[in-house]
Amino acid sequence: MNRHHLKTALGVVALSATLLGSTLALPLPNDTRKQTFNLAPGGSVSIVNGGGSVTLHPSTGRQVVITATRYSDKVEIDFTNTPEARRVEARTHVLSAKSTSDESRVDYDVAVPAGISIVVNTSTAPITIENVDGDFSFSSDAGQITVRNAANSFVHVHSLTAPVSLSNLTGVHAEIMSSGGSVQMVSVTGPKVKVSTTSGDITYQGDCSGGGAYSLVTHSGAINVTLPETASVDLSAQSVSGSVINDFPFRERSHNTFVPTPGRSFAGTSHSGSSSVELQSFSGRIRVKQQ
Amino acid sequence: MNCQKYQENLPHTIDSGGNAEEEAHLQSCTECASVVQDLKYIANQAKLLLPMHDPSPRVWQNIQSSLRNEGLISEGRTSLMAQKTISQVPSSSSKAFSARAKSWTPLGWAIGLAAVVLLGVVLVNYHPTPTQPEVAQNSAAGQAQVVADQELIGQVSKQQPAMRATYEDSLKSVNAYIVDAKKTVEDNPEDSAAQRQLMDAYDQKAMLYEMATVRSLQ
Amino acid sequence: MTQAKKLIAPGLTEAEAIERAKSGDAEAFEALYAFHKRRVYSLCLRMTGNTAQAEDFTQDAFMQLYRKIGTFRGESAFSTWLHRMAVNVVLMQLRKKGLPEISLDEMLEPLHEDGPRRDIGARDNVLAGSVDRVNLERAIADLPPGYRIVFTLHDVEGYEHNEIAEMMGCSIGNSKSQLHKARLKLRDLLKLRRAEKANRR
Incomplete structure (x- = not known):
């Protein structure tokens, strides 16, 4: 056997061992499996689940601890990690298309280190993350997505009808897209916050002063913005056929792409106008008020 | 032999x-x-493999700070991400847009490809006075889109029957959004906010396709 | 769609963005980044199989773009030109790192045939119809680096063997044999995964 053949053969053996070793099938129904991985800095964690739940919270050190609970043997859970521990993945496989939603649900409780990238995909399982900073990319058809208490994080969300709730996020880069789910933000500030929905309502509450760019856009959802008197913003609001109501004491100003029309569009500044806020709808009602 | x-x-x-x-x-x-x-x-x-992932936003931040450190762009131009009023700045809205256009990842399904063709045709022909061939292209693309939507719903019913109604409703809403947004752009061709909404509408639709596709792979 | 007409942002064609970026317009550059980032990143990710490296190389590729966009003369489509630049960045960086990622043996070793492939029950055992995107992506990520690069360039990105040979500094025959080995290896990996899956059921 020449060197090349030997290398190939060893590679296949090593790879087979890795594959076999890292894919774990659960033995019994209604059971919980817990596994700990040491994640390389800058690594990523990915969870793919249908129904049930995915809850993420901080861990110690570089550890990722995944606890998965299933409620029937009609689902299988795979844990996979790459040899250099750059990526850890947990994935639910539903073995029978006929299984009920109770049978196919899996609850994931995941402890993660700060500063990593986390990708979660679910169908109906709610996704909740608290007190973790990092890059988040969450997607759910119908499971509520909640992000609480994070600083300097990137938050990307895709939702079909899933309600999205963000609170106490500072220095955030958020890009949220939802078709029909509502998007609620309380004390969410950072350089960039962009929310777009087709029919979901968008609510923003808090002081977004500080130089960020906030853009809330919808077709038929309502946009409600509540600002404290101290807010330093440069705001414009525009609706094609919906109403625009402003109850906040802005200094009105001219806008360079539209002429403000009472009830349809509005542009105003408060204090030094440090952050820009753009509200835009087609038929949804836009309302700005003071806290 | x-x-x-x-x-x-x-x-x-x-x-x-x-x-x-x-x-x-x-x-x-x-x-x-x-x-x-x-x-x-x-x-x-x-x-059939298509680009599936966007780089983390920190890549763009790093590019910005490298360009700044190397003196390639001046201080005043660096905070592009946090540019004021998106509708005043075409590139900022484009940034938002392209995330949308490129998030269209239907994995080589014929439906997705048809939909991408439509997106391209419409973006090129967004101006209000289309020539005859463009009108023809638009309606052909429109039909392709109807077929694509039906196939998408077909896939969803097969892979995740419980979600069928949700996807149907969402498609209906987003198609209405596109129609409204297109009309607004046609009425106000110079209005960059209207253009942005049209792109948002397409992005919403792209998201539906992407989500249905990703879910069906699970 | 021609480059002149291709809109990459409301009211901004790609051609306009390129011209503006050539004169140092950072906003136009941002529009180009936004429009092309996913393709470039995916290319880097498939070539390296590593997200952190792929991010670094994406960054390098766009830095190069900013520096070199003045030399773009429109002989090819902009995207073709940019992707070629990205491929070169990845190859150059991997070489710079002393090639732990691409073993020279693996890259340049003359073709050794493994003898004919024989499958027991070959007819029942063909892959057709059994491979989904996720499995294929994973199997590509598991390829040895040299195989992965050639496979990505040829089968995913659509480069011809003569282009790959030029970029990688190898012969066309070498590119063809690497590609062939990569596909054979993928076939093994995919079958292995399928067998494992079946055993677990």
Whole structure:
């Protein structure tokens, strides 16, 4: 056997061992499996689940601890990690298309280190993350997505009808897209916050002063913005056929792409106008008020 | 011609076809035929792989700070991400847009491709006074889109029947959004906010396709 | 769609963005980044199989773009030009790192044939119809680096062997044989995964 053949053969053996070793099938129904991985800095964690739940919270050190609970043997859970521990993945496989939603649900409780990238995909399982900073990319058809208490994080969300709730996020880069789910933000500030929905309502509450760019856009959802008197913003609001109501004491100003029309569009500044806020709808009602 | 000889030459013949002797061997040997079939299948599947992931936003931040450190852009121009009023700045809205346009990742399904064609055609023809060929293109693309939507719903009903109604409703809403947004752009061709909404509408639709696709792969 | 007409942002064609970026317009550059980032990143990710490296190389590729966009003369489509630049960045960086990622043996070793492939029950065992995107992506990520690069360039990105040979500094025959080995290896990996899956059921 020449060197090349030997290398190939060893590679296949090593790879087979890795594959076999890292894919774990659960033995019994209604059971919980817990596994700990040491994640390389800058690594990523990915969870793919249908129904049930995915809850993420901080861990110690570089550890990722995944606890998965299933409620029937009609689902299988795979844990996979790459040899250099750059990526850890947990994935639910539903073995029978006929299984009920109770049978196919899996609850994931995941402890993660700060500063990593986390990708979660679910169908109906709610996704909740608290007190973790990092890059988040969450997607759910119908499971509520909640992000609480994070600083300097990137938050990307895709939702079909899933309600999205963000609170106490500072220095955030958020890009949220939802078709029909509502998007609620309380004390969410950072350089960039962009929310777009087709029919979901968008609510923003808090002081977004500080130089960020906030853009809330919808077709038929309502946009409600509540600002404290101290807010330093440069705001414009525009609706094609919906109403625009402003109850906040802005200094009105001219806008360079539209002429403000009472009830349809509005542009105003408060204090030094440090952050820009753009509200835009087609038929949804836009309302700005003071806290 | 034996299997050994045939397969030795395969790296050079598999994509372009072999000589008469090799073709004859392929016809008569099930083992070699199965190798060739698999390899061609893999190559074809690879062609269907589309870009699936956006880089983390920190990549753009790093680019900005590197450009700034190297003095390639001046201080005042660096905070592009946090540019004021998006509608005043075409590139900022474009940034938002392109995340949308590129998040269209229907994995080589015919439906997705048809939809991408539509997106392209519409973006080119967004101006209000289309010429006749453009109108024709638009309506052809429109029909392709209807077919694409039906196929998407077909896929969803097969893969995740419980979500069918949700996807149907969402498609209906987003299609209405696109119609409204297009009309607004046609009425106000210079209005960049209207253009942005149209792109938002397409992005919403792209998201539906992407989500349905990702879910069906699970 | 021609480059002149291709809109990459409301009211901004790609051609306009390129011209503006050539004169140092950072906003136009941002529009180009936004429009092309996913393709470039995916290319880097498939070539390296590593998200952190792929991010670094994406960054390098766009830095190069900013520096070199003045030399773009429109002989090819902009995207073709940019992707070629990205491929070169990845190859150059991997070489710079002393090639732990691409073993020279693996890259340049003359073709050794493994003898004819024989499958027991070959007919029942063909892959057709059994491979989904996720499996294929994973199998590509598991390829040895040299195989992965050639496979990505040829089968995913659609480069011809003569282009790959030029970029990688190898012969066309070498590119063809690497590609062939990569596909054979993928076939093994995919079958292995399928067998494992079946065993677990």
